[in-house]
Amino acid sequence: DAGITQSPRHKVTETGTPVTLRCHQTENHRYMYWYRQDPGHGLRLIHYSYGVKDTDKGEVSDGYSVSRSKTEDFLLTLESATSSQTSVYFCAISRQVKGYNEQFFGPGTRLTVL
């Protein structure tokens, strides 16, 4: 257990509405990540953060923004949700082991955009 919680765990929203997902960690890890998981695509990186106010884009960042104002929280925002953003969203942290990062995942948020 890497002390990661995600909220909400489930959300249904309508197209065009803003949505914010929260990831909270209790172990002061520097690196945090947001992934989405869709059938046939596995896990795809949306954005990640390497410190407070330090973020970078991942493979599928279009339509998403992130913020990290404190170490323990990493927020993912959909400014105007679309049906293609219906997915399961996972937050992760990484721990450095032997010079490489091992990632540990939260329980996920299931988002449905109608």
Place this chain on the structure above:
Amino acid sequence: GQQLNQSPQSMFIQEGEDVSMNCTSSSIFNTWLWYKQDPGEGPVLLIALYKAGELTSNGRLTAQFGITRKDSFLNISASIPSDVGIYFCAGPFSGNTPLVFGKGTRLSVIA
């Protein structure tokens, strides 16, 4: 983008059978990680490999880091119903870069 290719995509096996799955890349990896995802849960790290040729076990699971550094294998011996889930391989292309994941192998165990 860079990809990891996992095979098979899915497997149906009888309880008690051994299972083998693999992951390949066109690029060299310095670390290979294997995760398992149960339905409705986040992926959980099973095994991490750090050296080419390394063979590491975790209970009934054994994983190997290929000599070429472009592949890895995961074996499960004497499968049981709780082995059901999706198995992912992953790796970073360098020390601090985010992980790249394969698309997963979905394992079903028939009792």
